[in-house]
Amino acid sequence: MSHTIAVGAIFIECNHLGGLPTEVEHFEQCELLRGEQVTELRNGNVGGMLDALDAATENGSQINIAPLLYASCCARGPLTAGCYATLKQEFLDRLEAVLPVDAVLLPLHGSAAAESAGDLEGDLITSIRKLVGPQTPIVGTLDLHAHVTEEMVRGADALLGLETYPHVDWYATGQRAAQLVLEMLAGRVRPTMALAKVPVVVSAIYGNTAGDGPFADVMRFAKSLELQEDVLSTSAFLVHPYLDLPGMGGGGLVVTDDDLPAAMEQSRKIAMQYWNCRNALEPPLHTPEDAVREGLSVDGGPIVLIETADCCGGGAAGDSVASLKALLSVGVDQLSLVPVVDPAAAAACHQAGVGSQVTFDLGHQLDPQWGTPLAVSGTVLRLGDGHFTFNGGAWDGRPGEMGPSAVLEVGAVQILITSLPSYDWTDEQFQAMQMDYRGAKFVVAKNPMNYRQVYTDLAARILFLNTPGPTPPTLRFTQFQHLQRPYFPADSSIPDLEPTILH
Numbered sequence: 001m002s003h004t005i006a007v008g009a010i011f012i013e014c015n016h017l018g019g020l021p022t023e024v025e026h027f028e029q030c031e032l033l034r035g036e037q038v039t040e041l042r043n044g045n046v047g048g049m050l051d052a053l054d055a056a057t058e059n060g061s062q063i064n065i066a067p068l069l070y071a072s073c074c075a076r077g078p079l080t081a082g083c084y085a086t087l088k089q090e091f092l093d094r095l096e097a098v099l100p101v102d103a104v105l106l107p108l109h110g111s112a113a114a115e116s117a118g119d120l121e122g123d124l125i126t127s128i129r130k131l132v133g134p135q136t137p138i139v140g141t142l143d144l145h146a147h148v149t150e151e152m153v154r155g156a157d158a159l160l161g162l163e164t165y166p167h168v169d170w171y172a173t174g175q176r177a178a179q180l181v182l183e184m185l186a187g188r189v190r191p192t193m194a195l196a197k198v199p200v201v202v203s204a205i206y207g208n209t210a211g212d213g214p215f216a217d218v219m220r221f222a223k224s225l226e227l228q229e230d231v232l233s234t235s236a237f238l239v240h241p242y243l244d245l246p247g248m249g250g251g252g253l254v255v256t257d258d259d260l261p262a263a264m265e266q267s268r269k270i271a272m273q274y275w276n277c278r279n280a281l282e283p284p285l286h287t288p289e290d291a292v293r294e295g296l297s298v299d300g301g302p303i304v305l306i307e308t309a310d311c312c313g314g315g316a317a318g319d320s321v322a323s324l325k326a327l328l329s330v331g332v333d334q335l336s337l338v339p340v341v342d343p344a345a346a347a348a349c350h351q352a353g354v355g356s357q358v359t360f361d362l363g364h365q366l367d368p369q370w371g372t373p374l375a376v377s378g379t380v381l382r383l384g385d386g387h388f389t390f391n392g393g394a395w396d397g398r399p400g401e402m403g404p405s406a407v408l409e410v411g412a413v414q415i416l417i418t419s420l421p422s423y424d425w426t427d428e429q430f431q432a433m434q435m436d437y438r439g440a441k442f443v444v445a446k447n448p449m450n451y452r453q454v455y456t457d458l459a460a461r462i463l464f465l466n467t468p469g470p471t472p473p474t475l476r477f478t479q480f481q482h483l484q485r486p487y488f489p490a491d492s493s494i495p496d497l498e499p500t501i502l503h
């Protein structure tokens, strides 16, 4: 018997605290694949799904893949209403054109938002459900930073979260989702799921799943529950903390084989474990100047300064100069590396040429609310076109783009000036511009987690900076408009807390 399985999604992590609006052109710059173009993806979550379906065909099942639309983009602000309407309509038109299908596979993120739909994935799943009817399996994959909602849980048959952070298992998670669909189509399982959430809204700094750490313990506990009979999948979620929506929080999602009470009970246990470790998820913070002074008191380097408030991978513009200001004002005289997104400055460097002296105001041009530009004078050391290739993560093997770029030397500080915000996976951006951090005294990394893949074994010290930005290291002081109190860390204790359980 042959089965037709539709595959496609809109994949993005959105930021309500300050990200720039997302238009169709931003998906076009990153990845906007239609029809057969989708089936060419052989890595990431889509690749994992497609390879698992192809493997089933090789083993004798007849699986027809119906590729729809796959639009993915580095984190930004919400999709404009027009952007979401365009992508959603094309997605649904393509689905309608291939109906009837036997199942739908959705390689989602889980923290996408549009101006017109705060819960983009919930809205999309509901629309898909209307088209395919109540009996057709809908299975999705989610980042462990997903904001999982009641609408998503109601609309889908099963949702499977990543198991790792840094996220090295996109492909494997795609495979798991496809295999679950195949089991459903074979009539061997009837998934039912429950989600339990607690109001913990923390940055990703201690969200690692390998080695020691509070969230590593939560994830190991969650995965241990998969050994129980009739538990098909367990997920632990941190939530993307830079949305501003009601009901945000982290916890557990458990998919069982037709056993709702067990799904509710096991997901509740994961959520309570997460709640109980909340205090360990808040990082110690330094002002940039204090961090630089502390770094100077340490022998050797590199001292890695984590300016997570300006994380492009979390939706920030990447244009902060807070740590650069500290390095220059304290007077660091050893090689130090700082990335800053500033298209006008990059253009000025290209116009001047390698070896030229340039003077301009740098930073806080794209999203100016978080600081003031810094007047810099320096020498253009190197220029580049900003193309690179991701060596892992969600866009493994696919092109990355930071636009016209330059290395500007200001005293001992080398500034990587790029035109476009880009996702930090490991050190692709520094590599593309031949910037060697191994001999540096200070390196600024603008992400809360992926820096570990580069600097954990190398760093003389790692310090977390408390700087302004839309991806801050703590949400304790954030003025949310829609997320209601109480939530941790704004409220350190919530008496008689019980997880919210959705199914």
Ligand SMILES: [Zn+2]
Pocket: 143, 144, 145, 167
């Ligand atoms: Zn994530």
